[in-house]
Amino acid sequence: MAVQPILELKEIHASYGSIKALKGISLRVYPGEIVAIIGANGAGKSSTLMATCCVLPIDRGEIWYNGQPIHGKAAESLPPTGLCQVPEGRRIFPRLTVDENLRLGAFHRKDKAAVEKDRQHMFSLFPILRDRRKQHGGTLSGGEQQMLAIARALMTRPKLLLLDEPSLGLAPLIVQQIFDIIHDINQKDGTTILLVEQNANLALQAASRGYVLETGTITLEDDAKKLLGNPEIRKAYLGE
């Protein structure tokens, strides 16, 4: 493929104290794709995303984003470049209002008029956030918080959006809604998406390619459809 990947991890090793979380992760994400990382609890999915955002320091390896090495950079320097994450557990600021949470997403942006336009756009995308904009983030339901977390990330105008377990703890109907939104972000805005999910079925249906992560290493990489049809995957992750 001649196209340059928007994100490339090369042999990433990372650890929490003496516990090795990532043992040589390599993966590529190409512009416009939805890529899914599936795996069990504790396989290193969230650590992979946190390492990509330079929140979790890496011991070895390289991270290339948009043709530039970014490993070792300050985490706060990345969102302005369009690399942006909706972290696990959503991490809404509980004692800030919904509106403040939203505006924090655009904290680094100087184009005030465009920020305001984006804010109105988010309210039309998620009308419930407009209704609740003066409430504290902590008072929202799980689904509303997930919407706010995605909206907050979109306020940075991401080129590459990392999503960590967007379905976690949500009712099936809400999950479907969230995945429709993810699909739209990818199709309409052309945002590249790297998605981490325990719900492998859902993730692989949304994605074009997938990686399987087991105890800190990538064990399998394939088209999402093929992974869905792979009997071993079906057995290990789809409950068959």
Added chain:
Amino acid sequence: MLYQANPQAEEAMEYFIQQLINGLTLGGLYALIALGYTMVYGVIQLINFAHGEFFAAGGYVGVILLNFFAGRGLMDTHPWLGLFGAFALTMAYCAFLAMAVEKVAYKPLRHQSRLAVLLSALGMSIFLQNALMLTQGVFDKPYPGEKFSGGLVFGDIRISVLQMMIVGLTILLLVGLNLLVFKTRIGMAMRATAQDKVMTSLVAISSNRIISLTFAIGAGLAAAAGIMFGLYYGSVRYDMGFVPGIKAFAAAVLGGIGNITGAMLGGLIIGMVEIFGAGYISGQYKDVFAFIILIAVLYFKPTGIMGENVDDTRV
């Protein structure tokens, strides 16, 4: 005359009002210092035991500047300009001092245990106090406050110009701080940093810069309190930061540590209790009242008046 005033009751009333005014003045000072404790705690969960030293440094830099201005004749021609110039410069000085202290003594320990930073804070307090002693001497340094003597007298009630200035400036600073923290972009970033530092980095906010700013603001307020203290009591001493610092800490705990409104309220209560305790019970025990409150709060309601879930004016 139908109504015959009871002279004894009137005297008691005047005494009460006088104590109220004194309590308000002292409470305002404690509130200004308490804010530094509470804001730093809110952002990095550290009791900055060196905070009282910024108050003392403020007292000293203030007197040095006022004497310098007086030497140039500024205090004769424009006394208020000199005074507010001294306030502004002193607050800026202490803000930079606090940022330096944070960088040297706390930042390297950011990821260590909370006890390590706490010990570093105690060490910093001893260091700063001794630095003040070695450079400024061990004796009281008189404050040139006579330019601002005078005041209003109603019967036996005296409100000095200084008291009015202190209360007015305190209110101004408290309102300004509230606006900064709750109405501005930077205040929003401060509150976000207090709640989740990983997430703030994911929205492009440098928590290091916010932490530095928090120290600067807290120290600036304490420095202002230091000058007011010097003007009000007429002198400063190298170890003046200790007792008011601990009392302001008690005020922050009373209000609910981490909570800005709580610190203001706590400062006011501690100041009032101290003045009224001294006025009605015994002047010798005036330092004891703040600590009785501290112990009682820690025993009966460790979260303080506005702590945890009561309201959301935490940083």
